[in-house]
Amino acid sequence: MRFVPGKRKYLVSGDTYGIRLLQPITQKIMEQKKPFERMELTDEVKVRSWLSQQKMGCYLYVSAAWPEIERLKNITEEIGFLSEEEVQFIGHGERVIQVFCCRCHGLTELKVTHSETLQDGIEITCCQCALLLSVSDHYSSLRNAYLGYVAKL
Amino acid sequence: MLKRELNSFPYPFKGDQYRYSNNSVSMTRPSGIEITPQYTEEVQLKRDLLTHHPERCFQSLPHTLKSQWEIVDLVTENLVTYYPDQFALQKNGDHWTFVNKILGETSRFTYGDETTMPCEPLDFIGRHVQEDLIFMKERDGDLYLDAGQLCFPANWSLAFNLGMEFKEIHRPIPGFKEEGLDGRILRFLKRLEAGAPWERLNWSLMAGNKLDTSLETFHEWGKERKNVTEENAGELVHLRVEVQKLFRLPQSNGILFTIHTHVLAMEDFTVNKVWLRQFYRIIKELPEHIADYKGISLYKKQLLAYLEEKLKSRKPS
Secondary structure, three states, X not given: XXXXXXXOEEEEEEOHHHHHHOHHXXXXXXXXXXXXXXXXXXXXXXXXHHHHOOOOOEEEEEEEEHHHHHXXXXXXXXXOOOOOOOEEEEXXXXXXXXXXXOOOOOEEEEEEOOOOOHHHOOEEEOOXXXXXXXXXXXXXXXXXXXXXXXXXX | OOHHHHHOOOOOOOOOOOOOOOOOEEOOOOOOOOOXXXXXXXXXXXXXXXXXXXXXXXXXXXXXXXXXXXXXXXXXXXXXHHOOOOEEEXXXXXXXXXXXXXXXXXXXXXXXXXXXXXXXXXXXXXXXXXXXEEEEEEEOOEEEEEEEEOOOOEOOOHHHHOOOEHHHHOOOOOOOOOOXXXXXXXXXXXXXXXXXOEXXXXXXXXXXXXXXXXXXXXXXXXXXXXXXXXXXXXXXXXXXXXXXXXXXXXXXXXXXXXXXXXXXXXXXXXXXXXXXXXXXXXXXXXXXXXXXXXXXHHHHHHHHHXXXXXXXXXXXX
């Protein structure tokens, strides 16, 4: 999570826990005396209409449980918050990621708990070719997956 | 190794230490392609790899087709300009006839019409050169790896990196981001102009002489690094040098990145005493994170012992 300075206006949204997680960001926005709005993500229709009314130059923060993030990404993308220059997603809780096998290109799902990071050198077995993989933090948005390297030679 | 071949080997080092840098220089002979005595053997190897591992060796996003034709134009022009005895090109409007005299092949196609080709344009023209061909598209102030024919990668995966932006691609290089090099090189690439190509040399070491060191086959060739000893280092360890060339494509505003890979065994490399002395100092001084990334750490000690022995035996009496 990082504060992106210099935007015209900031939008902060998330589930109850997510809004709490975003508190340091909200703090920074207030310190900079920039306009901002905050909305808890309870009702999809309300969120859509809120985001659709925003003008160019807004920066959006979304924080929610990981399984919700993908759905929210689709919604914000539809509305027009497309790139990293416009929106940042912060997931929390347990998360399922995909690991791309460096040998066979197979995708294996991996549950990552909140306390783990991908730098911890998690090892998993590729579900397609059974190679033992060491999960890296190298991510492909096209594949929606993290690269798994050969864990043992 | 013939002395002639050793003389034409692209020696990548300057000074007594090595750090990551953008060591690009303006090209004096602006051709993306170089034909070497290994042409037939290497093109055949590329074609075999493309046949048996198409996903590993060729990837493209659908919006790149127009740019791929632009690359066919640039590469064929390079070939007939610099190697007129080996290649010919006849243009009758959009109906082109391309002749590869080395392989005895004639290809007829309609420029801009993929249906007249056996495969995608970039894949087609890549099958006539020793170089790997990478296409990067510029948009939203960034460069994206949107197509490529890559048969001889130095331990990376085209299939995984497809569609990635420049900084994401280079993320696994330790220290690259921290030193701000990724941003500097990206800015340099974005300033690249059509008609003014640049080139640079990149190097690494490997155990074995395989050109096709893909990430997909690392589990096979990576093991060799454990087998390096002081005694076999001359034969087993190879210097791998990539001649990388950068061309701005004026129509699509993308960048063509050509990579010609050369490998040379240590025993041949060290015949040149000047190279031997400089290389020894560089390896001895090389920071750990660079040695790790370049895959040298597993046998650095053995290699240094080999080089020391060579230095001793080559001292003038």
